[in-house]
Amino acid sequence: MSCLALSLQPTNGPDILLQTREWFPPSRALMALSSFRQTRSDPSSDSLGDDPLAASSGQLIVGVESRYRVVYRLVNSIYVLAVTTIDDSNNNVFECINVVNQAVSVVVTACRGVDVTPEKLGKKYAEIYMALDIVLRGVSSIRLAAMLASMHGDGIAKMVHSAIHTESKIRGADNWGSVEPYAVDHEVGVQSFSQSLFELPAETLQAGDEVAASTLGFIQQGEEKELLSSSKVEESEEEKDPFAASDRIGKPEEMLMEGFKKDKALAISDASKALAGLEVTSLPPAAATESTHIGVEGFEGNYGGIEFSNDGSTLQQDFEGINTAWGGGLDASEYVGSKKVKKDEGLGGLEFLGTSDAPAAVASKGAAGDKIEDVLVKKTEMKGPEMYIVEEINAEFRESLLARVGLMGVVYLKTIPPKSSGDDKETEFSFKVEGTEGVKRFVVQSSKVSSLGSGLFHVRTAPSVEPLPIIKYSLLPRMTPLPIRIRLVKRLIGTLLSIMIQYTSNPGLPAPLNDVTIVLKLPVDPTLLKVSPKAVLNRSEKELKWHIDEIPLKGNPGRLRARMPVDLADDDDGSDLEIFGYVKFSAQGYRSLSGISLKSASEGNTNFYETDHRYASGDYICN
Structure with missing residues (x-):
């Protein structure tokens, strides 16, 4: 780290300009500049020297608790200051002096001479501000010359955006506009070369055939290939219908079977020759061909088994109907008993559902009682907004030791469903969250929830059919409970x-x-x-x-x-x-696993209803 801040400070009057790096607070830079002003204004201080030439440039350490090194240079009545730390191991003072010299060049160029005054600096304040910002972050001499040349011409745009092509132009490098035609010609040449074909002379091919024939002995193979190719050519010369029947279909059966009839002794000798050198496993004993009973022994006892034999007769008895069109299956009558449904009861007595007695809640209403559908809807109707917490616990055990653990939770808001009429009101209320001592991170949905401080939050959202996640949080590992x-x-x-x-x-x-x-x-x-x-x-x-x-x-x-x-x-x-x-595992109850609870902002007011919280396992493993 070298230069942390650049400033223009007149001998009399307030500071004109201050530029700092992103990580250096401006308040610290102002403290260093104020200390520098007090030091040079103190008549008893001899830090700047008695000689006016010595006071025109140099460096000075200022500050009491937070100490900084200020490299300065006086141009007419304006001090150009650079602020850095006093740690010599991490700083190059000469690099900081070079930054001050570059800033002096910017100031002198902007004022068109060494007669630098605050009034002249104010006329080119924007150009000086951008130039010193670029100088503070490091600039080469080539780009600095281009910036100074464009300060009174093209202005800030040329100064800021000239970094890409400036150095390449100074060093004589070609830009893409001048090199692009050569690249296109090169690509066309490569394509044309890849599509070109070259033929070898006949003498070269003949000499190669002679060498191959003398060294590798491919003469016979070549003759066989010629015979095969000639036969193929003869067959191809005859035009044949690919779907025409064979000529042999009209021949007698003896001619069709020729080539398949062989002498029995000759066939046996051929089979013995083919099996020579192969290991032929012996056939199993006769007892192995009998039917085998495989018992399926489960965890609750012996379930019986299936008898596998050559005829497969028991397979049909045990799984009757397994080969039907819909796959068949087990007969459900084994489990429901042998009682048959009476014919007058239709589909198992389902018709009695429509003629059964009315519920007690409906019967008490009298003749003008409500319908059963209305009763059920009233039971499930929401009284107001509901909130609940869903948590996921992750843990990993290595033998009996806990290797890692984590819990993430989400607070859901369930609003009253929107009405079809379109006159829905926004859901708006305040609540507070308690039991957050072990929370590691807490994130709220800023579009729906705003924090009021001290654990208080305010909700304002449009009605929704689905529950809305409004808060997410995670717990510290040491504060995470293990179910x-x-x-x-x-x-x-x-x-x-x-x-x-x-x-x-x-x-x-x-x-x-x-x-x-x-x-x-x-x-x-x-x-x-x-x-x-x-x-x-x-x-x-x-x-x-x-x-x-x-x-x-x-x-x-x-x-x-x-x-x-x-x-x-x-x-x-x-x-x-x-x-x-x-x-x-999963559980649901009136209390969350982490201990976090949701309460109304003011006691006595029921802004929302807290329903059962839930928690479940995520990656809960042991190895």
């Missing part, structure tokens, strides 16, 4: 792989988790698998799936076990077996 802790352990003894998953619930949850699914990804397709408790095996995905109805908040950890043999090499210890599990 379930999970642990995955594997053990390999010989070729027998044992896997165990332990899980336990967070006792601080508002309610126990229901319908939790734990899936174990197996490394290979299992052949002999033992599972405890019951599970569902998906062979295509190589997954074991357990469904847990409820995990109590307090109690012993649950255990899921699986055991299976794996085929490993002698030097393989099984460390590369990829085994991981993931958990899927």
Whole structure:
């Protein structure tokens, strides 16, 4: 870092101009300039020297707590100042002096001489401002000369946009306009050359054939090719109908079968020659051709099996109708009993739905009671705007250690659905968010929500059919609650792989988790698998799936076990077996998982209704 700011300071009067880099605050630059003014105005200070020539240029360190180096040069009655830090290890003072000299050239050129006054600088203030901005960020001597030449001519536009072609013109480089015709000619030449064909003389081809015939012995192959080509030419000379019937169709059957009749002994000898040198597996014993019973043993016991034999008779008995047009299927009468529907009841008694008794709520209304459709609509009708929170928890466990965790939440607003008449009013109310101590990032939808400070927000939006996300947030990892802790352990003894998953619930949850699914990804397709408790095996995905109805908040950890043999090499210890599990759960309740709650801005006013919050698992895995 070299020059941080450039300034024009008259000997008497306020500063004329200040240019700073983007990361350097202007307030710090003004402090350094004020300190420089006080130092040069103090009669007791000898920092600038007694000699007027020594005071016309130099450098000075100013400031008490925040100290800066000011490189200055006096032009008539105007000081040209450059501000930088005093750290000599990161600064090149001579580069800063060069920037001051370039700024002096700009000022002198703008005033058309060394008689520099504030009035003359004011007439060319815009050009000086842009030129010093370019000089502060670094400019070469070639572009500086072009900028000074255009200061009284083409103005700011030429000064700013001349950087692309200035140096190339000074160095004598050609622009694209002059080089483009040569490029077009070159491309045309390449295309014409790629399409040109060259023929070798006949003497060269003949000499090549002689060399090939003498060295590689291709004479016989060439003769065979000539015979084949001549036969093909003869066949092609005869014009034939491609859809015409063959001439042999009118010949007797003996002529059609010629070429297929062979002597039996000759056929046997040919078969023995063809099988010579091949390993022919022996046929299985006669017992292997008998019907085989394959038992399908599931996790709940023996389901029976299917008997496979050559005639396939049992296949039709077990799956009757499997070859019908619609695929057939299992007979549902096995599960609903043998009771038959009476003929007078039609489609299973569905006609009684229209003649059943009216609900009690309707019957109490008397003869002028409402319809059942109106009653149902009134029950589901919204009283006002509703808000709820949807959170997604992600976690990764490595054995029993938590490797990473994250929670992201979204606050949804559900407005009263718009009416068909078109006189919909905007939804507008205020609310406050509590329990945000562990929030890492908080983002609001600025087009619909405005922040009032201290956790208060104001909503104003048009009615919508779909819920509107108005706030998104994420929690700090150390403040993120874990609904379930999970642990995955594997053990390999010989070729027998044992896997165990332990899980336990967070006792601080508002309610126990229901319908939790734990899936174990197996490394290979299992052949002999033992599972405890019951599970569902998906062979295509190589997954074991357990469904847990409820995990109590307090109690012993649950255990899921699986055991299976794996085929490993002698030097393989099984460390590369990829085994991981993931958990899927979701819950809904009056309280959010993160503890964030939504309240009305003023107590006693129901601006909105807080419905059940929800949270679910995202990438909740263990490996």
